[in-house]
Amino acid sequence: PQLQLDYLKIAHAALYCSNFYAAILYMELWSSQTRAVNPGGCTTLDSIFETETADITTIIRTTLKQSFTALGDLYALYGSNFFDNLHPEDGLEAWEQLSKWDEVIVDYDILIANGQTDKTAALINAWKNYGCFSTATLFKGPQIDYECLWRLNRFNNDDFKGTPTDPYEKSKCESLKWLHENDYGLFNAAIKDARQYVIEAIRRTSLERTKDLYGCLTKLQSIQELEDAANAKCDLGLQSLLLKWKEQDCLAKIDFQSIEPIKAQRISILNALAKNSQNDSKESLMELYLDLAEIAKNEGYFNVAKRAVRNLHCLSQGSQKYDCLRIFQEAQISWLMGNKMRAKYLLKDLLKTNENDPRLKFASLKMYGKWMAETRSESPDTILNDYFLGSLKIIRGIDLTNKDKQNVFATYDVIARFADAEYERILSYIRSTEFERKLKNMEESKRTASKIESQNKNLSYDQRRAATIHKKQSLIDETEIENTYRERDTYWKLAMKYYLISLQDSDIGDISVFRVLSLLLENRSFKGSENLLEECLPRIPSYKFIPILPQLAPHLTNSTKDDFGKLVARIIGKKLKTTITV
Structure with missing residues (x-):
């Protein structure tokens, strides 16, 4: 007789063994065995949650949620309407996993207001993840989040009294403190402790948990850059450190959450170097804020981008170049966050004041034209001639x-x-x-x-x-x-x-x-x-016509009166003949 396997139990066992891909595979096999014909437009997951018992749906929910979370593929759940089937008490965790920290903060605040004061630590963590580090430090408790302290450059001894929420972050914070204070003996001790914590974390990490592995690699890179910064302060100088950072940035990016801690640490390092009379550190720091704002904006982390441009504002006063670049970034962030009136005001004001940087004016004109086209705020001729074509006239005037x-x-x-x-x-x-x-x-x-x-x-x-x-x-x-x-x-x-x-x-x-x-x-x-x-057709590389060959072929004709047919014959005969032969 054929062996009958309960794939649901096998999937749950695979989850227990941290074999997440296997857990998802056996869950799929189980669903294909047990699901009935889906009513109407229901998905398989909706159908299962409607027909199975509460115990089975709990196992399904736990297995899928933990597996996809561990593999870093939360939107696999989001796209399958998984969160529609969560119990109400699980909704808050879902927002946390999707990094919807504004929703998380509101939910925790409601819980605390209704007497669940044990959620205070979770609320503090939500404020930190939302980017409000100063707000997170206002809550006094037995535990200290050292990540907030080093991000705020707060290295007072009074702040270092308490149990750390993360030993690695404590060691990292201490290493930055000693770097600021030029105490390299204690710096090396803190670096050693931080590296040991990362090694222990790697030992406990499953190779299938790619998200955890990236986190460990990010921490190791942070430690390496701290050591490089110490060497730069001692003898190698700032330029050697900046060159290493530039080489590191040329590598492929994984995700923003792996990049951002390194960028934030570099800001703290440059603040430390500024105290050591490194004259170039201020300009490098402004460049770093601009880089962080650009990356965060493109990845949709607008609070991080906003913090970067506001910090840049404090540094760029007196520097027209960086003040204009800051306004350009702030305008884009405001537009993406929905504050379109402010965005247009900032960019229009920048177009009036910026006359010395043709590259920035080119980018500003093009951006403003795109906004006008999106909102239909001006006539098409104005958008085309004054902004798009106008930007090209400016950029063509330089090397x-x-x-x-x-x-x-x-x-x-x-x-x-x-x-x-x-x-x-x-x-x-x-x-x-x-x-x-x-x-x-x-x-x-x-x-x-x-x-x-x-x-x-x-x-x-x-x-x-x-x-x-x-x-x-x-x-x-x-x-x-x-x-x-x-x-x-x-x-x-x-x-x-x-x-x-x-x-x-x-x-x-x-x-x-x-x-x-x-x-x-x-x-x-x-x-x-x-x-x-x-003029243009002969200059276009032949390979670019390959995708449209099936659409071109039916229009071939021997008629001398069909201009399009003659054009097709010329393209196929002259442009594609060599490519197809090769």
Whole structure:
């Protein structure tokens, strides 16, 4: 007889053995065995939670939650509506796992207000994770969070009295304290203790728990950089330390939570070096704040980015360069956080005051143009000419670095997409019933005016007036219609131009070759764009046409009257022949 296995119990056993992939695998096998036909649009997980007993759903919930948490794939649960099936008391833990610390703080505050004072430590931890380190230190208790202390550069002896929440963070805080005070004997002792704690953590870490492994590697890197900083203070100097940091930053990034502690520690290190009369440390510190703000903004950690730019504000006073860079970052952060009025005010003010840095003005104009396009706050012509094309005029006036060239190529892609969006908007209007009515009204007004004028030369005053009104109205409508068609053609040509330029000069928008084909199919005669196509197509690398070969082939023709067919034949014959042969 076939062996019958209870995959649910095997999955739970695999979880107990920290074999998380196996736990998920056997959970999937169990669900495929036991699930019935899903009612309506229910997912498998919803169906199981509705039909199984409470004991079984508890095992499922525990196994999935702990396995995906350990593997660092929380959004696998979030995307499967797992949290919809949590008990109410488990919802707070779900917010913690998803790093929704604003929700966590509110929930813990409600619990404490209702008498659960044992949640105070958890609330303090939530404040810390939310980035409010000063607030977290206001709560006095038997335990001390040393991470908050070193992030705030608070190294007073009075703050070091209490049980640490994390021994590693205590040793790290002590090492930074002794680095600030130039006591290298105690510094080495603290570093030794910190390294020992990390080694012990690695011994207890499962190789399947990648998130924990990254955390240990981050701590080891932090220890190494502390030792490098001590050497820099003694004899090697600041530049050797900055060079090591630059080389380290060239490595592939894992996730922001692994990068941020190292960046924060570097800030504390530079503060220590500033006390040692390192004149270059202030500028390096401002660069570090800018770098942290940029990374945090891109990763969606807006509170971290906001703290970085506010700290930079305290340092950058008197430095126009860094003050302008700070305003640029603060404007972007404000926009992403939903404060769009402040963002536009900051960036518009920056455009008025910044005249000495063409690269920053280029970036500011392009960013402001994107915001205006997103909110439709200004006319398309203004956005295109004053911001997008205006930014290109500025950057072309300087010697371009490789990074500048990449930014220019990215701007080409932005212009192409903007023009394409305007072309689609106008095309949608042309296909609308409103535009059809305008065409009919124009023709009707022309016919009416012509009919009145052809009746008799001895027209009454009212008849002449009616004919004049109809004629003027038809001219107004005709002008509007011609302008609409002209705008459509203009934006079509602009989209084609910058898509083609982007394709020939960079790899940023390679997928736009599909859009180029679509635009050509919508205007098969490509009237007015012959020179553009003749100029740009030969310069585009052949391999970029490979993805659209199946769409091009059906349009091959021997007809000499089909301009598009001739273009397809030229592309396939001249551009793809060599590539396909190779």
